[in-house]
Amino acid sequence: MNDxxxxxxxxxxxxxxxxxxKQFDSVVILA
Structure with a gap:
């Protein structure tokens, strides 16, 4: 995967x- x-x-x-x-960054942290 090319994350x-x-x-x-x-x-x-x-x-x-x-x-x-900001919301997307939060998702990335949880992922």
Missing amino acids: TGVKNLILGYYSQCKIEK
Whole structure:
């Protein structure tokens, strides 16, 4: 799995929405 590539894509997409990015980061920590 290329988790780094996927994470970079998603973080780049959510960079314009800090609230959603924060929620996504929480999911990554739990994963």
